[in-house]
Amino acid sequence: MFRSKGRSWKTLLITLVVVLALSVMAGCGKKTDNNVVATYAGGEITQKEFDDEQRMVLALQPMMAQFAEMDDFREYLVKQAITYEYLESKADDKMKEEGKKKADAQYTAMKEANGEDAVKQMLDAQKITEKEFQSYMTRIYTVMETQLKGITEDDVKKEFEASKEDYIIASVRHILIGFKDKEGKEVSKEDALKTAKEVKAKLDKGEDFAALVKQYSTDGQQNIDNGGLYADAHVNQWVPQFKEAAMTLPLNKISDPVETDYGYHIIRVESRTEKTLDKLTDEEKDALKMSIASQKLDEFMSGDLEKNIIKNITLPxxxxxxxxxxxxxxxxxxxxxxxxxxxxxxxxxxxxxxxxGSNDTSGAEGGSNSSK
Known part of the structure; x- marks a missing residue:
């Protein structure tokens, strides 16, 4: 029941997460290859720099290898490299200082989350040094600082209003009558709906929810063992039909069967909290600002960069x-x-x-399932 994480390469590269995860500093290392693949107002990108960028992409996201031989993907990477070089050159000392501070904190967090050995192996696999990687991160965060400049409280308010669903948290208990049974055999929609209605009738009569979860649910084992409960979860991670039910059902009311791609869900919302702007943490407000900055960066790339800054791209x-x-x-x-x-x-x-790609969803805990 969780939403798909599959996105197009262009969407991946535009989002801030990918700005931090896929982009590489175009100038890491010395410019030993004079084969210029792009020129822009104030500089150039060499084949060496482009190759470095691709290695960084593959180190951090091996799945992106499938796009490495797409001409439009490669051209986008060149434009992205130009963007970072150009905007970094416009940053003042305060932006550079803040960029380095955030980059150092992010790199430390990355090593703590994944382990120093894993990070080292990731870099070694693509012949990237730690110094190059840290320089890359500093560049990216410095560029983001240039985009954060000028963001107002009104901008933050508008962004919050446009993404309020991201801040709704609910505890939802459910039973999934899947289109595949616990043995993996196909179940017709008619049979699944019939069973779902029978389960709802039992709940309406007061039968124990957790007991019926164990008897009927085809969700992941962890969720079954937990009585069908998703506790204090962000509703925006769920597929649209399930999310809508989590957002709108009266508390503690048993729903009619809710159909998703996985089957029919019987849902009971046990709690729901909606944050207001004034209740956001500093971290959440910073995330809103970074989202705005990422949008500004995208607008720059599709606007001023294309029209006024890029002179020539000769990438083979x-x-x-x-x-x-x-x-x-x-x-x-x-x-x-x-x-x-x-x-x-x-x-x-x-x-x-x-x-x-937009509709597929990943399985439940341990990859065993569905309702996500």
Missing amino acids: KIEKKKLETDPGSENSEKAGNDGAANQSGNSGNSSNSDQK
């Missing part, structure tokens, strides 16, 4: 590999078969893949 295109077409070869036969399959099925698959 990726050469597409050609299939062997020897009529007598196995590869030729496979290529022909694959081509026929693609021709008959491609039109539907391409559009569905994007939709699936």
Whole structure:
């Protein structure tokens, strides 16, 4: 029942999380390769700098390797590198000092969360030194400081109003009658709905919720053992139908069956808290400001950067590999078969893949399930 974390590469690179996790300082290391791949007002990006950036991306997010040979992805990375070099050059001493302070704190937190050995192995795998990585983080945080400048309380208020759901916390107990049973066998919608209505009727008669969870729920084992309770959880992490129920159901009322991609949920909201702006912590307000700064950075990249700053990008295109077409070869036969399959099925698959990316959700605790 938890929302999908799958997003497009462009969305990933625009968000602040990826600014911190995927971007690399374009100037780390010496400029030993004079092969310039981009020029802009005040500077240039060399092939060496671009290669360093890609290594950083792959060190921190190996999943991004699937995009490494996409020309538009590579061009976006070049533009991002230009953005960071250009905006860092505009930062004053106070911004640089604050950027370094935040970068040091973030790097310490990263090592504490993942372990120093794991962080070292991550960097070593792509031949990145700790000094280069720390310099990269300082650059990114310095750039964000340039975007934080000028953000007002009204800006923060508007951002909060647009994201109020992020601050609603609820304790929700539920029973999932899945479209797959506990043994993994398919269950029809009709049968799942029939069972869900039977479960609701039992709850309405006063039967014990936790006991019925153990008898009927096909959610993850941890949730079953916990009596079907998600305690003090942010509602925005749940799929839309479940989230809507968590936000709107009267407290302690048993819901009618709520359908999601996983099955039918019988839900009881036991508590719900909605924060107001004045109740936010300093950390939460800082997060709102960083979200605004990230949006400003995106606007800069799609606006002023494109129109007035970039002069030329000459990043070599990726050469597409050609299939062997020897009529007598196995590869030729496979290529022909694959081509026929693609021709008959491609039109539907391409559009569905994007939709699936936005709708898929990860499993419950331990990957065993569904209701998330």
